[in-house]
């Protein structure tokens with residue numbers, strides 16, 4: 001090649017090659033774009049990026065913790081959440097404060113590397129006062145002692161979990177309508193707004209009470225318990241606040257009797273989350289929409305009509321609350337409705353698997369489910385998800401049964417005519433059996 005400009009020679013050879021490559025690339029791009037434009041939205045999504053193997057429905061405690069654990073194991077996933085943003089959910093309508101237990105909720109946080117963050121937000125000074133409907137205080141527990149069941153506001157737990165999952169793994173404002181198995185065995189997730197995403201090898205229903213994945217495993221739907229919780233708040237600026245503080249302190253106050261409950265819990269910002277539990281027809285919230293909007297009138301109706309035979313020491317917590325009301329009709333799954341079989345490609349965690357009326361265990365079991373599922377997925381690898389589900393469900397369904405049975409017993413204690421007699425017996429038995437509550 002002497003006498004020839006080496007670079008010019010290379011350039012003259014390369015140019016046609018480059019031109020061909022460029023033209024091939026452009027043709028490919030045009031074919032790709034026209035294919036994409038002619039496809040429905042869902043398939044478009046899958047061409048844009050590789051479908052992760054796992055779809056998690058719901059960014060509640062169970063869905064987020066599962067995401068956190070999978071992320072730490074470098075297993076890809078996507079979370080679909082119906083709330084439009086992190087800010088829009090779990091505000092004051094959440095469940096107030098949650099206590100996390102050793103061996104379940106706390107263990108799950110520890111395994112997820114979140115225990116230190118949790119401890120910064122958690123409260124360990126949480127006395128429990130139990131009174132009857134006459135306002136007579138029967139028990140004060142753990143006063144001025146560190147509890148082994150630390151409490152955290154529900155919204156703090158969620159924001160802690162949210163911060164622990166990469167932001168791009170959560171799709172907000174996406175309400176799942178249906179989950180289906182495709183002919184090739186992969187799973188498709190269909191959205192209420194239209195469109196779907198396909199090609200998942202596992203869909204995990206972490207979408208709570210009305211899970212859209214549950215019907216693949218059981219035809220059962222949650223049954224109404226006959227009871228509602230109506231929740232409100234007492235803020236530090238409330239003139240009644242100092243009286244609430246005397247009664248509830250830094251922990252929880254529960255009064256019960258005659259088939260009803262009045263309770264208050266201290267939140268992280270110092271305010272009190274109050275709730276009244278009572279028997280109402282299932283359709284009550286629809287038939288009383290205007291009353292629910294009118295908090296002052298609802299307070300009056302509750303105190304004068306539903307809790308008229310209660311001591312004012314208790315009902316003052318309702319009468320003097322200053323927030324709007326949030327109404328929770330309480331639903332649960334029955335033991336008989338739990339699935340008898342496993343199905344490849346889908347499983348459930350948390351309330352989706354074993355919804356119960358509140359019993360103090362729900363979030364703990366939800367977090368523990370996710371820990372157990374993540375451990376099985378990591379153990380078997382993302383290529384063997386069906387094996388992982390099988391093993392996970394082998395211990396999860398018996399746990400679900402236990403959770404449902406335990407909640408039924410506790411709720412009967414809370415709402416018994418002679419409450420809190422049963423609860424006090426349970427405490428006494430627990431203490432005789434080694435201090436377990």
Ligand SMILES: Cc1cc2nc3c(=O)[nH]c(=O)nc-3n(C[C@H](O)[C@H](O)[C@H](O)COP(=O)(O)OP(=O)(O)OC[C@H]3O[C@@H](n4cnc5c(N)ncnc54)[C@H](O)[C@@H]3O)c2cc1C
Pocket residue numbers: 057058059060061062063080081082083089094095097098099174175176177206207208209210211212229328349350351352358359360361362363364366
């Ligand atoms: C009034 C009340 C008080 C409670 N108090 C306690 C307590 O003191 N202690 C305790 O342990 N437990 C308590 N619980 C129960 C506890 O809150 C639940 O057990 C726990 O939150 C379950 O977590 P999860 O992640 O399984 O479901 P959830 O917390 O219900 O989260 C489900 C997530 O899925 C999303 N979602 C739902 N449907 C769809 C859909 N179709 N598409 C996409 N996303 C969807 C929801 O927006 C939500 O973010 C209480 C519950 C209630 C109602």
